[in-house]
Amino acid sequence: MPRVVVDVMLKPEILDPQGQAVANALPRLGVNDVASVRIGRRIEIDFTGEPDLDRAREIADKLLANPVIEDFTVHLVEADEPAEARS
Amino acid sequence: MTARVGVVTFPGSLDDGDAARAVRIAGAQPVRLWHGDPELHGVDAVVLPGGFSYGDYLRCGAIARFAPVMETIVDAAAGGLPVLGICNGFQILCEAHLLPGALTRNQHLHFRNRDQILRIESAGTAWTNVFQPGQEVLIPVKNGEGCYVADPATLDALEAEGRVVARYVGVNPNGSQRDIAAITNPAGNVVGIMPHPEHAVEALTGPSLDGLGFFTSVLKHLVGAPA
Numbered sequence: 001m002p003r004v005v006v007d008v009m010l011k012p013e014i015l016d017p018q019g020q021a022v023a024n025a026l027p028r029l030g031v032n033d034v035a036s037v038r039i040g041r042r043i044e045i046d047f048t049g050e051p052d053l054d055r056a057r058e059i060a061d062k063l064l065a066n067p068v069i070e071d072f073t074v075h076l077v078e079a080d081e082p083a084e085a086r087s
Numbered sequence: 088m089t090a091r092v093g094v095v096t097f098p099g100s101l102d103d104g105d106a107a108r109a110v111r112i113a114g115a116q117p118v119r120l121w122h123g124d125p126e127l128h129g130v131d132a133v134v135l136p137g138g139f140s141y142g143d144y145l146r147c148g149a150i151a152r153f154a155p156v157m158e159t160i161v162d163a164a165a166g167g168l169p170v171l172g173i174c175n176g177f178q179i180l181c182e183a184h185l186l187p188g189a190l191t192r193n194q195h196l197h198f199r200n201r202d203q204i205l206r207i208e209s210a211g212t213a214w215t216n217v218f219q220p221g222q223e224v225l226i227p228v229k230n231g232e233g234c235y236v237a238d239p240a241t242l243d244a245l246e247a248e249g250r251v252v253a254r255y256v257g258v259n260p261n262g263s264q265r266d267i268a269a270i271t272n273p274a275g276n277v278v279g280i281m282p283h284p285e286h287a288v289e290a291l292t293g294p295s296l297d298g299l300g301f302f303t304s305v306l307k308h309l310v311g312a313p314a
Contacts, residue, residue: 068189
């Protein structure tokens with residue numbers, strides 16, 4: 001059964017101090033060619049029956065994301081796919 | 088008759104005890120309300136206290152917004168019930184759309200815990216009517232996600248309608264836009280404030296007694312309001 005994945009990101013105009021802190025740490029790893037880092041959240045949803053993207057969008061809009069400061073996208077992936085294989 | 092002021096306890100609330108104490112010192116009867124109980128038990132006003140409701144999972148206040156007690160509070164607030172959200176309570180009010188905007192991670196990423204001077208910008212709300220506009224008060228601030236953000240149109244509307252209730256004076260502790268520390272809804276009965284007035288009500292533990300004014304304000308408001 002496919003799994004619904006919701007990706008939540010801060011809107012571009014909202015400052016992301018976490019991402020900035022990570023970006024500022026990269027030179028200490030010897031990485032000097034990164035212009036910016038932004039941090040979001042990935043949520044995986046398994047429905048009991050067929051995955052319902054409209055319902056997932058509703059969940060994302062009402063709970064998973066705060067539309068004042070965040071944008072979200074919804075897509076399907078194969079659920080049996082082990083997490084490590086996705087990288 | 089003594090006013091009854093409800094204080095909601097969510098799983099993870101921290102300052103419910105201090106809020107109830109502040110209510111009592113102000114001369115009202117605190118009534119403890121439970122997040123899972125939709126009944127408001129006849130209270131005349133409600134305080135949503137600080138803390139980390141539901142562990143701040145997902146976003147601060149995002150899950151508390153769906154607590155049974157919140158559904159009742161949202162309806163009652165539309166009918167004029169005075170509601171004060173402090174810190175996490177402010178975050179819950181924004182998530183519940185009783186107040187506009189959102190509270191995000193402090194810009195410098197550090198948790199800030201110190202005594203903070205605020206300027207009362209609006210004394211027209213149910214929770215600030217004993218103050219003078221422009222009056223400065225000293226109240227503890229303690230937050231990790233207190234940076235108030237909203238789109239420019241919302242900020243302009245808040246300013247134009249006199250709905251910025253308090254601003255940080257001197258150093259802005261969290262990067263809040265336009266130094267906003269507290270805002271209100273158009274009717275003035277719902278106020279969200281990031282600093283903690285309930286921690287400034289006794290000489291033994293607070294930096295001042297300035298916080299008491301928020302709680303005595305609602306009593307004054309209730310006396311003036313038709314029963």
